[in-house]
Amino acid sequence: MSNSNFCANCGARLTRKSWRAWIRGALCDDCATRLGAPRTKTIVAAVITLIVVFAFGRYLRPAPPPLIIQRAANSPLSDLPVNPDAIAKAGSNSANPSVTAEDDAVYICGARTKKGTPCRRRVHFAGERCYQHKGMPAMVPLEKLTIKPETAKK
DSSP states (O other): OOOOSBOTTTOOBOOOOSTHHHHHOSOOHHHHHHHTOOOHHHHHHHHHHHHHHHHHHHHHSOOOOOOOOOOOTTOSSOSSOOOHHHHHHHOHHHHOTTSOOTTSOEEEOOBBOTTSSBOOOEESSTTOOOGGGTTOOBSSOGGGGEEOHHHHTO
16 A cells, blocks of 8 residues: 655645554645545544444443243143153153154155155155255155054054
């Protein structure tokens, strides 16, 4: 980065004695005073004032209201607190009802991947494809796209 050796306004030789010369730019002391160059102290004071005002406003801000979760009167959920020990003893299937039941069949996509093997992603219905293979045919017959409930437990 090059520094100016002469004033950009009057052409007088610049003497760089301290870091303040970097703030003034390419103006001598007389031209900077006459042209109204920004005062460093004024800028610093304004920034400090803004920080103090912001911090004071954050301090005076009221606390947020408590979180209230409303449920319907006929909700199947209990109002009692959750006991994690009881859930761990009951087993994973009874604690998480979203896990497929034992009599539900699980299907795989079966479309050809870039590697050339059938896709192993699970899908909801037989003959359906995963998001990546929509519209592609299956490589294997429909009977092989079904995962038996015994193998789905593993």
